Amino acid sequence: MAVLMLPASAFAQRDAVSDLLAENAARERAESFLTEKGIAFERRSLLAERGGFGVSIHALIKPRLITEDSERITLVVAAPLGSIGKGARFGVEAALLFAERASRLGLPMDVRMALLADEAGELPADLRGEILLGSRDLADLYEDRERVAVVYLDLGDEARSPSIQHGAAGTLAPLGLLRPLTEAFAARGLVLPVAIPYNELYRLRLVAGPDPLAFLNGAGFQALLISNSALAERSRSSAPVSAEDFSAALYDFALSLSRSPAELDRRYTLFPLGFGIATIPEITSVALFLLAFAIGLAAILVYSITHRHLMIARGVVFLRRSWALGLFLAALFISLLSADFALSAAFRLFGAQAGGIGYGRAAVKLILALAAYLSFSPLLHRRPVPRRAHFYGAAAEIYFAAGVLVAAVIDFTFVPVFLWAFVLSVAVALIERPGIAFALATLAPLQIVGAAAAAAGSGDDRVALLLASNDPLLSLYLAFIILPFIFLFRRASALSVSRSGATHALRSRWARLLLLLGAALTAVVFAANETRAAAGAAEPVRVRLSETTGHGELAARMLRVTESDSPFLDRRSFVLKVEAEGRPSRIDLFLESGQPIPVYDSSVPFELSDDGLTASLRLSERPPQPLAVEFVLPRDLQAIVRARALYVRSPPSAPPRGDASDWALTVETNLEIGPGR
Structure with a gap:
């Protein structure tokens, strides 16, 4: 271990000069360590092929028992030799210790330890050229990349509360790679959570993911990236993980890794449940879909035998009143457009044109849209819009059932999410107690709210761009997503309507007025704060x-x-x-x-x-x-x-x-x- 410990002075100053010195020192220490342990390595200059001035270090470790297994997968443990602003000492140490353990104890697969040069850039985004040169050089070594699993260590100088990044650029790391990694670390008492446990965000490209992972996944590798959580980077409150324990867990992971790429599922679902994350493989999603379809079909058949006339009568009534669904959608769409207009007007009060796009603006827009929609409700009731609770419950059930069917056709990754909402909508439609109905209606959008919160925590603003955009087509898309959840709350509200209609109407009128005024005041305060912050922000020079x-x-x-x-x-x-x-x-x-x-x-x-x-x-x-x-x-x-x-x-x-x-x-x-x- 002593030969791995780089001088603290090499990491003390975080500018380009010290970063370059630290990278050179890390490379020299790595070469010294590999030479001492008798591990053959290769220096790969990046100048001739990539125009890079760094030199990557690669060590290829062959399995002890050579077989003709054509299905054997290759494992690459990669780490940047240097980084801009945060160092890279821990990743280098962990990768070297893993290589030493793999060389000494052996593994049933080819293992490559790659310390990559010229990975990061310090220039602003508008002036930055090609980065990740070491990763691009690594990709050139493999043609059949589907058989190569990459674990990229981007942990700075210390590993504090490390987490897994498993998706980027619309792709996901296979479940056969993710699950063994988390289990190997858990077996050694190390917590390695998934940073964004919402695969839907990656599938819809609403979260870009880290640059190295986006490149590796886009190049066809099966890749995971381990980095420190943003909270741990800021607070530094958690105790650092030792490189020895980390490398031992990586070795256990390599031992348990599937040797066949055919076993690697990419259409699984991660389902956060508060106390943990449920992993739902694609085959389980298919089974759940078929089970839900069978139960639903059986329920309809049984109900039709005993209550055929009632079911037909209610179906006819629902179809006759189905025009109201379009009216509710139009009201929600107009509310979102009105929220955009009101928010822009609030910014113009302070001399700003439109304001920036961010999660704060998205939240204020949704508050304004909700207040506007509730204000439109009395106008809707001037028409013979159905107010009976079962109409809203049935509308939500049909909406989510259609979502399950569409998800099954497009991508089974989304099926469990729609099934969650569908099951809760069925429960809300069957329950007659308003308190329980409200609670279940609140749980229905929990996955969407959690995904938005995870996207905001990642620093990626694509979800904010979707929510805060003033594009009418995006507003219509949002209206389609929000509408069934509104139906659930309308059913719960219809169940709780007091028999003293006049008093209830008066209270609702005052409540709507107060909500509208509060939303308008929130928009004005937000616009004032954003305008003040923008005035104090320095423009790029x-x-x-x-x-x-x-x-x-x-x-x-x-x-x-x-x-x-x-x-x-x-x-x-x-x-x-x-x-x-x-x-x-x-x-x-x-x-x-x-x-x-x-x-x-x-x-x-x-x-x-x-x-x-x-x-x-x-x-x-x-x-x-x-x-x-x-x-x-x-x-x-x-x-x-x-x-x-x-x-x-x-x-x-x-x-x-x-x-x-x-x-x-x-x-x-x-x-x-x-x-x-």
């Missing part, structure tokens, strides 16, 4: 120094580009040397010419424009100083090298950045190359 902006001399001093060339036959080999003031986050190089540029060879990857007149040399962040790049062009080709350095930390000669927190500087300069320059 982007500074550009180049000849076109009148800073040609300053840019040439800050970014110096020189070249040397040597002709050979019909070609000319160039060596560019780029020296930048300070430490730029990234250096971009472009070759431009008035004629097509055939690049015969290059020390870094490149891309040609569609017209062939521009060649872009692909380089990652954190370049060395000075930077040297070689390439070969036609001997007689004249071209211009356009160099660009991007900074997020101000170099000495840069203009003052002031108090800007989101600040970036771009310095550009040009150099002519070729004969006759």
